[in-house]
Amino acid sequence: MLRFISERLIMLIVTLWVVVTLTFLLMHAIPGDPFSKEGKMPAVIKENLIKHYGLDRPLPVQYVSYLGNMLHGDLGPSFSSKTQTVNDIIKSHVPVSARLGLQALFISLTFGLSLGIIASLKHNTAVDYTAMVLAVLGVSIPNIVLAPLLIKFFAAELHWFPIAMWGTFAHTVLPSIALGMHAMAVIARLMRSNMLEVLGQDYIRTAKSKGLNSFQVVWRHTIRNAIMPVITILGPLSAALLTGTFVIELIFAIPGLGKYFVQSVTNRDYPVILGTTIFYSAVLISMNFFVDIAYGLIDPRIKVGLKEE
């Protein structure tokens, strides 16, 4: 296990290095410069800015200096937000995105798994159909439609929750639902189809014929086998939810990290592009690592880190 963890750590560092290098090259390869605006600034001022941010140095020098600073935990300044460094941006916006993401993840897991399990156990009944209609709606209604609808009914009409912005727990409810809905639907559908598959297996029939009560059959033998694919998608899914999403943050005016992923590219804000990409990669890689460990815990047939049996 220890060897497995250390191997994965080395992989993480190598992967991050590759991501940084590729991002660095790609972002300098796309045309457009960070300081251009509709009104062109005098050449002198642009020169001063370029010098100020060290962009006048050759690219390899910039690259090495960036890596050096990164190792010291300094992700650089932001070109477009003069009063925040990239570290500031990550520090102040990640907790918001992470909290929203965790709540959304909780909603999607709880309701997604429940819906999927119930639907499969009540296969081809009204319960099943209702659950699956819900799931299809969840998959097919995009955030950009769902979020304003939630605001319209639950905030503007019924006044149950604030319309938007960030502050109290009440502020987090609607965005968490909007953010978790799609994932919930995906999990519900996945869980249902896996459950149905497992329920049709011989060993379930054996278990039933042995006289095990149905709770034992479902809990011990079906769910545990059916949940594996859900665990697999949990890695990328939670990384995506935890690091912030542009649309939900825009609609609910939430100070999360999501918009920086998009705006930094539009603004050619190089340090922010790199910073957010590194952060996202690190979260994604870590999540996949946890998923690998979870495999071993849930299914004893999978021995993490042991290549020979």
Add this chain to the structure above:
Amino acid sequence: MKKASKWLTLMLAIVMVASIGFAGCGGGSSAGDEPAKETPSDTPQEQVKPAVEQYLKLNARTEPPSLDPGTATDATSFTILRVIMEGLVRLDDNSQVTPGSGMAENWDISEDGLTYTFHLKNDVKWSNGDPVTAQDFEFAWKRVLDPETAADYAYQMYYLKNGEAYNSGEATADDVGVKALDDKTLEVTLEAQTPYFLQLTAFGSYYPVNKKVVEASADWAADAATYVGNGPFKLTAWAHDSEVVVEKNENYWNKDAVKLDKISWAMVNDDNTSYQLYLNNDLHVDAAPHELTYELIQKGEAVSTPILGNYYYTFNTEKEPFTNKYIRQAFAAAIDREAVVNQVLKGGQIPAYGFVPPGSSPDMGVDLRAELGDLVPATSEAKALLEKGMAELGITELPTITLSYNTSEGHKKIAEAIQQMWKQNLGVDVELFNQEWKVYLETMGTGDYQMGRMGWLGDYIDPMTFLDMFVTGGGNNYPRYANAEYDGYISQAKATGDQAVRLDAMLKAEKLLLDDMAIAPIYYYTSVYLQHDNVKGVVRHGDGATDYTWTYIE
């Protein structure tokens, strides 16, 4: 088997407990932190209260990129800066300069119009109690010009003697024409006569900064705790991407004129959400949502006000067939601007038949636009102009013509409508081409286009900010227009302080620009806003700047 199922149970339990604990924490801490935060359902009761809370809720839409006057460049930052800082003058509700309206009590101007001596008020203080001194101004202005500061808006200070030279490293700070003669006297020397210089001193880049505070900490402007201003309000909270809060500054010299206790700027950038907040009284003033603009103006709920800016198509005068002036005139004439504004945009914009927008010359006695009238030939003449131009070029068939714009649904709609008009009124098929914004700027800058979309917002309130961009070789001269006669009018206007001479030269310049039709004006920008009826005393200047200094709630 048993062991694994225990693990699963445990994991689920952990997830459950964590989430519940998490949610609980959130609720608890927020209740403690913000007891005053009202839930939407409380709002109607708030209104019934006899004494109206003087708390104005605004929407900045986005995070202000900088609240340091030295590095701020955008409308969002300047709107907030306007109430937490104050320059030598503060424009009044008619956008006029009056002595004593800002930090300066009065001033003397030398005969040649090059030297301004400002006398500061005696009782002016910073929000931390320090007196505002002439040294603060000198320090602030030189700081903007300092190449080390790398301020985008350093060029707003190029009016000062040796300003540009210092900014480009060819002169020292001591050479710059701003000097504190004593604590309360500031002497400013200009590079050339600038009749609108007093207007400029009200502009954000010309605000002072507290020398002691800035020298003590370079990051002073990044945090409400360290921020020191001299305006009617003081910055009390700044949660990035979330909210800026300012409260009445008891150290402000004219605090009796300030009626609001508190202003907050939310950062809600989604049209639908901000409109719902406005309807729910969570916002007092906001920009009208795009989709509903037309409807809201018709219903009288939204107000459209012109701002100093225009939207135009530029012709590349170095690329066939737009090397020919008649062909440019034909393409400009064939655009039905009324239709673009009323059927495509529907946002209260004003069709443009000239370049300089209305309201650009408040201190010249007459409005340049009104003097000039419409300068674009009638649509009915378009076809004849095209034929004349083609005959001059000696061609019987036009080459493929492409109109470029930066990728956006709005620009696309306009381009498609105008494409149709060219087809109908000129019989010409024009292709459309779009590029992502920053790439587009590069393409336009290198002149790799035939026709392209551009827009311009005035840097200051004077026609010159619209006209001097088209001098030969000018940085924003996208049409690559080169006309010695035009350059002559511009330098003539720039060399004098006599408003009559300036007006005459600028009138001639615009007439020539539109006769040569280097650009095809399309419409003048307007800002469409929503404002609750109980909000009074909001001052909106001609250039779109809003001042909440004297605002109150009834």
